Amino acid sequence: MADIKQLSRMLQELDDLLTRCMRCGMCQAQCPVFTKSGKETDVTRGKLALLSGLSQEMLKDPKEVQDNLNRCLLCGTCEANCPSGVKVTDIFLKARAILNGYLGLSSTQRLIFRRLLTRPKLMNALISMSSAFQGVFSKDADQIIGTSCARFNAPLIRDRHFKKLAGKPLHRQVPSLDTPAGSSGIKVAFFPGCVTDKVFPDVGQAVIKILKHHQVGIYMPENQACCGIPALSSGESDAFSTMVRQNVELFSAGKWDYLITPCATCTATMRKLWPEYHKGSLGRVITENILDVSQFLVDVLGVKPETSDNRKTPVAYHDPCHLRNSLKVSAQPRAVLEAGGTYKTAEIPGGPSCCGSGGSFNIKHYQLSKDIGQEKARNIKASGAEMAATACPACMLQLADMLSQEEASMPVKHVLELYAESL
Ligand code: SF4
Ligand code: SF4
Structure with missing residues (x-):
């Protein structure tokens, strides 16, 4: 748990950010959660109003504030359309960190964020074991989409149609790479991200194929950690910092021009949240050089859409x-x-x-x-x-x-x- 001084400093920072909100309500129509629930406490304005009295609310019913705050996708739609430029994502992440500092993590969250996500080797071993047994409780749902569903009544899975874990994750198909820049003269560091690695290794293989085609060198070190967003979005900034530090050390050991990832969430986290929330150095990682793979292909390599009418x-x-x-x-x-x-x-x-x-x-x-x-x-x-x-x-x-x-x-x-x- 955070100490009182740290909490009051964080509350002051939050108050400063909140003053920009004019309570105009223009975020209401665009919030996907509010659109479905119709509750004012689900829309940005309602959440910000709750947070403006956070120190009092925390003493009254901190759990309720936390529950309200968690009913948010962190999709950034409200922020992108706010006429006052309120830094909504920043406010919500800071508020979650304050509430986590006050209430502490559940034992499951502690296990996942502090003991598993910060240990990539252990995480990879556990996921491989789970992958071997997933057929026991699942059956095919849609063969074209490649989804499965629960074979028995499973409260965690419910009626989900899910993609199974890959039989062989990307880190076992291609443990590491360090290839020189070809005729492009460019070398990239490749961060596949957890979901690409463990569920969609074909996406990772597609990136490698594309980079080889364009004569781009690849630096892909072993034992990459999660980008940290699951921990940060739950208010656990210490575990987040541990994961950032692990990745920074790995990537700082190589020479490259851009750090690229095929995961939108990882790109946004690494580019915008690493410099803001990591309590330490980013080493050789320059966040402006962290790009989504398609952004790299188009803006750096000049890949263009094929405009002939043959596209079917x-x-x-x-x-x-x-x-x-x-x-x-x-x-x-x-x-x-x-x-x-x-x-x-x-x-x-x-x-x-x-x-x-x-x-x-x-x-x-x-x-x-x-x-x-x-x-x-x-x-x-x-x-x-x-x-x-x-x-x-x-x-x-x-x-x-x-x-x-x-x-x-x-x-x-x-x-x-x-x-x-x-x-
Ligand atoms: S967050 Fe922006 S759009 Fe929403 S009420 Fe405040 S000022 Fe208006
Ligand atoms: S981040 Fe998305 S879900 Fe959360 S309040 Fe804003 S629009 Fe709604």
């Missing part, structure tokens, strides 16, 4: 919130989707909106997550596309679940997989 297959592209809202990256994944010449982008009716995943939000508030995700799945079906694609493995999990439950039977791909097919 319409693909519904879902904008990950962490790319679109946090990093303003939306044109590049579409360009990569179209670069191979086989696919064209089908825009999803309803415009860009959150898929409802939100990391631990999906675990704690599955029905709400599902209500938001089902609307997205129905809009994808209405787009007339033959498949869905996105640029974040966490969104891929949610889209696969929702489309599978909606019996859409359309593959869910990463845009990098579609581009790699053409090379």
Whole structure:
């Protein structure tokens, strides 16, 4: 637990950030959680009002404040559209850290954040063991999407249609790489991220294939840790810092020009939250050089969409919130989707909106997550596309679940997989 001095300093910082909110309510219509629940406490304005009296509220009912605060996807939609430039994500993360400092973590959270995520080797061994036994409690749900569902009544899984853990994760297929820059003259550090590594190794293989095709050198060290976002978004900034430090040490040992990742959530975390919340040096890691892979391909290597009329297959592209809202990256994944010449982008009716995943939000508030995700799945079906694609493995999990439950039977791909097919 944090000491009183530290807590009051954090509360003061939070008060300073909160003064910018004019209570105009313009964030209301755009909040995916409020749109489904209709509760004022779910929208940014309501949460900020609660936080403006946090020191009193913490004494009255800290658990209720924490529960209200956790009913948020951290999608950044409100922040991206706020006329006053309120740093909503920053406020929510700081408030979660304050409440965690006051209330402490549950024993399960302590185990996951402090004992597992900070030990990549142990984490990898446990995931490999789980992968070997997952067939016992699961059965096929949709073969085209590649989802499974629970064989028995399982309270944790409920009615989810989930992607199974990969039989052979990326870190076992390709333990490490250190290849020289080819004719491009560029070398990148490659951070696949946990979900790519353990569920979607094909996405990691697609990145390696694309980089080799473009003659880009790759530095991919062994035993990479999680980017830290699960811990930070639960208010556990010490474990977050431990994971950042582990990755910084690994990547500082190599020479490279850009650090790239195919995970929107990892990119946003590493670029924006590492420098803000890590209590230590970032070594050789320059956050401006951390890029989403599609951003690297388009902005650095000059990959362009193929504009001939021969492109046949319409693909519904879902904008990950962490790319679109946090990093303003939306044109590049579409360009990569179209670069191979086989696919064209089908825009999803309803415009860009959150898929409802939100990391631990999906675990704690599955029905709400599902209500938001089902609307997205129905809009994808209405787009007339033959498949869905996105640029974040966490969104891929949610889209696969929702489309599978909606019996859409359309593959869910990463845009990098579609581009790699053409090379
Ligand atoms: S967060 Fe921004 S949009 Fe929402 S009420 Fe405050 S000022 Fe208005
Ligand atoms: S971050 Fe997203 S879910 Fe959270 S309050 Fe803002 S719009 Fe709503």
